[in-house]
Every structure is written in structure tokens, then in C-alpha cells.
Amino acid sequence: MAGIASNGNTIGALRSLEGKVAWVTGAGTGIGQAGAVCLARAGMEVVLSGRRKEKLAETEDMIRGLGKAPIIEELDVADADQVAAVAAKIEERFSRLDVAVFSAGINVKNRSWGEVDTEGWDSVVDIDLNGAFYCCRSVLPIMRRQKEGLIINVSSLAGVRVSKMTGPAYTAAKHGMVAMNESINMEEAVNGIRACALCPGEVATPILDNRPVKVTDEEKAVMLQGEDLGETILFLAQLDTRVCVNQLVISPTANRMYTAGVT
Structure with a gap:
């Protein structure tokens, strides 16, 4: 519950996002899609990026249903030039960028x-790693100029804990993302820039379809859902600019890494 400080400022209130600007990569499915929808519902102007236009169109329809008009910028985050071009378009159109959610991953x-x-x-x-670097690098100049900005790098529990399940490439890339994220905070805090490595455990998103062992519907039902991560992204975005959540680990209550379902 919010209170009032002696100087008259509100204590504990989440900030309004109305009219602020967000860029979400991996916005066509899963965590990126859920995050984009939640940010739009909170009143943000949202730019949607991803490799598949038809999937981005699905997210666009969801957001239009909220009365907002998102912008689609097709993008392969592994292409540094494409990333820089989209960031430049965002700055040209809005002259600012308040929240960047980098969720593209395979x-x-x-x-x-x-x-x-x-x-x-x-x-x-x-x-998963180079693409996140290209994206972070592209938005830092914008955020430096405005002396404010939040970057949310969607990593994984595999970025803080090694598991056979995710394989060495994904595990190494996500560990790298977590370290890269903290280096942003170390260097850019003086510019009012905050970065959070969001590290979820198992989430029932389409990436599960690429698992070596098929995941059952019953197993998916007790995992984190996309909307859980969307609400988490919204919460991070609503925190006061004085707050930096450097790393956030979130897992399903029925965590199979704890219950020996996954090794």
C-alpha cells in the first residue's frame, strides 16, 4: 500500500507507464508476446520485433484488441545492422525508449x-547471446541521452544453474547474458540505466516443442505460463526508476529441477 513521505512524495507506488515507449524482441510468441501485451495494456507504445511476420501479426491483433496500435519491425537479432536500424527507427519516431525487453531466443x-x-x-x-548484445548496444545511446531506461534481458534458470536438460550452447549463452547484463549495471548506473536479467525456470511456451524429450500437457500445465512472465515484466517496468532489480529468478512451484523430474 502506498504512503506519503514527509516531503510529500508517494512511497511504494508503482509508476504509470502511460504513453511511455517499449521495444520487445521475440514478440511473436511466448514470453515476448506476453510481455508486449501486458506493457500495452498498461498504456505503453509498443514496438514488436521478431523474425516471423505472421506471429508478430498475432501479437498485434491481441494489442489492437486493447485499443492500442503497436508497430511491427521485423528483425533477426543475429544481424547487428538490422538491430541498429530498428533502434534508429524507434528513436526517430518517438525520440525516446523507456523499456527494452530482449526476449528473442532459441x-x-x-x-x-x-x-x-x-x-x-x-x-x-x-x-541468444550475440543478439542480446547487439540489442543492448543499440539502445544504450538513446537511454544515455535521456538519462533513464530499463533493459530486461530474458535469460533463464539455465543462466544461473547448469543443467543437462538445456545443453551446453544454451547454458553458456544464458550464463553469458546474465554476466553481460550485470556489466551494464556496473557501467551505466551513472547514466540512470537499469538492467535486469530475468531468469525463469520452465515456461510453457513454443520453445518446448524443440525439446529432445516430448513434454506432456500435464507437465506443461504446472509450469510457469507466458502470462506469468508478462506480469513479471510489467512489474519490473512499473518500479520506480531508483530501483534496479539486477537479477530475478522465477520458477514454477512444481519445479522439476527440485523434484528430480529433470536432471
Whole structure:
């Protein structure tokens, strides 16, 4: 519950996002889609990026149903030039960027040390780590100029804990993202920029379809859902600019890493 400080300022109130600008990558499905919808519902102007236009159109329809008009910018985050071009368009159109949610990520089916090849490794690292770097690098100049900004890097529980399930490429890329995220806070705090490494456990999103072992509907039902992460992203965005959540680990109550369902 919010209170009033002696100087008259509100204590504990979440800030309004009305009219502020967000950019979400991986916005066509899963966590990115849920985050984009929640931010739009809170009144933000949202830019949707991803590789598949038809999936972005689905997210666009969801947001239009809320009475908002999002902007679609198709993007392969593994292409540094494309990333820079989209960031430039956002600055030209809005002259600012308040929240950046970098959720683009993949994994490969053949992921264990006995199966992964260089092509699979490169594809995961290029999108999950290099792509996140390109995106962060592209928005920092905008946020420096406005002396404010929040970056949410969607990592994984695999970014803080090593597991056989995710494979070495994904695990290494997500660990790298977590370290990269903290380096942003170390260098950019003086510019009013905050970065959060959001590290969810198992989430019932389409990326599960690429698991080596099929995930059942019953197992998906007790996992985190996309909307859970959407609400988490919204909460982070609503926190006062003085608050930096450096890293946030969130897992399903029925965490299979704890119950020995996954090793």
C-alpha cells in the first residue's frame, strides 16, 4: 500500500507507464508476446520485433484488441545492422525508449555434447547471446541521452544453474547474458540505466516443442505460463526508476529441477 513521505512524495507506488515507449524482441510468441501485451495494456507504445511476420501479426491483433496500435519491425537479432536500424527507427519516431525487453531466443533439439554440432552451437549463441548484445548496444545511446531506461534481458534458470536438460550452447549463452547484463549495471548506473536479467525456470511456451524429450500437457500445465512472465515484466517496468532489480529468478512451484523430474 502506498504512503506519503514527509516531503510529500508517494512511497511504494508503482509508476504509470502511460504513453511511455517499449521495444520487445521475440514478440511473436511466448514470453515476448506476453510481455508486449501486458506493457500495452498498461498504456505503453509498443514496438514488436521478431523474425516471423505472421506471429508478430498475432501479437498485434491481441494489442489492437486493447485499443492500442503497436508497430511491427521485423528483425533477426543475429544481424547487428538490422538491430541498429530498428533502434534508429524507434528513436526517430518517438525520440525516446523507456523499456527494452530482449526476449528473442532459441535452442536446438540436438543439444547434448554427444549430439550438438558447430552449426547448432553457432545458431544458439548468435541469437541468444550475440543478439542480446547487439540489442543492448543499440539502445544504450538513446537511454544515455535521456538519462533513464530499463533493459530486461530474458535469460533463464539455465543462466544461473547448469543443467543437462538445456545443453551446453544454451547454458553458456544464458550464463553469458546474465554476466553481460550485470556489466551494464556496473557501467551505466551513472547514466540512470537499469538492467535486469530475468531468469525463469520452465515456461510453457513454443520453445518446448524443440525439446529432445516430448513434454506432456500435464507437465506443461504446472509450469510457469507466458502470462506469468508478462506480469513479471510489467512489474519490473512499473518500479520506480531508483530501483534496479539486477537479477530475478522465477520458477514454477512444481519445479522439476527440485523434484528430480529433470536432471
